[in-house]
Amino acid sequence: MVKVNVDMASSFIRAVLPRLACRHLKIGNNCNGRYLYGCNKRWVSSGSDLVQVEQDDSDNEIVVLKMNVKPVNACTAEFNNAMTKLIKDLDADEQSKGLILTSTLPNVFSAGLQLTALHGKSYDEIKEYFSTFQTMAHTLFTSRLATVAAINGHAIAGGCVIALCCEYRVMAEGKFHNGLNEVIVGIPMPAWVSAYTVYALGTNTAEKVILSGKKHTPREALQVGLVDQVVPPDDLIQVSKNILSDLIKVGDYPRRLSKERLRKELLMFSL
Numbered sequence: 001m002v003k004v005n006v007d008m009a010s011s012f013i014r015a016v017l018p019r020l021a022c023r024h025l026k027i028g029n030n031c032n033g034r035y036l037y038g039c040n041k042r043w044v045s046s047g048s049d050l051v052q053v054e055q056d057d058s059d060n061e062i063v064v065l066k067m068n069v070k071p072v073n074a075c076t077a078e079f080n081n082a083m084t085k086l087i088k089d090l091d092a093d094e095q096s097k098g099l100i101l102t103s104t105l106p107n108v109f110s111a112g113l114q115l116t117a118l119h120g121k122s123y124d125e126i127k128e129y130f131s132t133f134q135t136m137a138h139t140l141f142t143s144r145l146a147t148v149a150a151i152n153g154h155a156i157a158g159g160c161v162i163a164l165c166c167e168y169r170v171m172a173e174g175k176f177h178n179g180l181n182e183v184i185v186g187i188p189m190p191a192w193v194s195a196y197t198v199y200a201l202g203t204n205t206a207e208k209v210i211l212s213g214k215k216h217t218p219r220e221a222l223q224v225g226l227v228d229q230v231v232p233p234d235d236l237i238q239v240s241k242n243i244l245s246d247l248i249k250v251g252d253y254p255r256r257l258s259k260e261r262l263r264k265e266l267l268m269f270s271l
């Protein structure tokens with residue numbers, strides 16, 4: 001489990017918990033299902049239905065992961081752990097080449113951290129919860145698989161971070177927002193999230209995006225580079241599949257090693 005920066009956790013607790021005390025958020029939590037895919041020789045499962053797994057091609061090369069934490073895909077600890085397990089299992093499965101990350105919910109990709117997980121919790125419990133999110137993000141960011149985020153709705157704060165961990169981001173047109181609003185909700189941005197954002201957007205734009213806390217429309221998100229493409233909602237998955245197919249055409253070994261080399265300089269923020 002990765003360590004969470006103590007200053008960040010403590011500022012978060014001071015800044016945000018009083019506001020949370022005023023809200024009573026509820027969240028759905030389904031933990032019964034198991035999702036199998038592929039032929040008899042292999043299977044991957046999150047051990048829960050918080051993430052649904054779909055195989056997408058006869059060669060078992062592409063997997064679609066659908067976040068499924070009603071009502072807004074807030075990242076519960078259970079969800080973070082399920083995602084981490086799934087991505088690690090896929091990484092270990094040589095047949096798997098790429099994954100598309102999307103959501104089962106019609107208008108929300110992810111609302112980020114589960115704010116209710118922080119209310120009334122001890123400092124150590126909050127640190128532990130943060131580390132489940134960071135471990136999940138780190139696992140996705142460093143996955144050997146080609147990764148595409150198919151953003152089918154709002155991607156806020158941690159939801160935007162999950163998308164930034166992917167190599168390519170496609171967003172559906174619509175009345176959705178995409179952004180890093182941490183400073184608005186009172187969270188000093190953790191260094192590792194800033195580093196991932198700089199990696200995706202470049203320093204100057206990342207600074208503007210992070211310090212403004214602005215929530216962008218899909219078109220605005222495209223302009224600042226939070227997403228690479230905006231498409232009609234009905235085309236989202238097919239476009240994502242086409243992109244992923246192109247990404248995995250490249251020889252697996254050179255691609256894998258190059259991705260590792262490109263991203264490894266950021267690992268210091270994640271260990």
Ligand SMILES: CCCCC/C=C/C(=O)SCCNC(=O)CCNC(=O)[C@H](O)C(C)(C)COP(=O)(O)OP(=O)(O)OC[C@H]1O[C@@H](n2cnc3c(N)ncnc32)[C@H](O)[C@@H]1OP(=O)(O)O
Nearest residue numbers: 025026072074111112113114115116130133154156157158
């Ligand atoms: C380890 C450090 C990482 C640091 C970086 C990450 C930080 C974070 O992620 S902080 C989280 C910041 N997230 C947000 O500010 C998003 C807040 N939510 C929204 O803006 C909206 O809910 C929405 C745009 C995502 C969806 O809007 P809408 O479809 O209108 O749904 P509602 O607002 O009515 O929400 C439905 C339901 O869900 C509850 N809820 C919303 N967000 C969260 C959340 N993040 N955690 C837990 N619960 C959440 C909301 O309260 C509603 O509950 P009920 O009133 O009980 O129906």
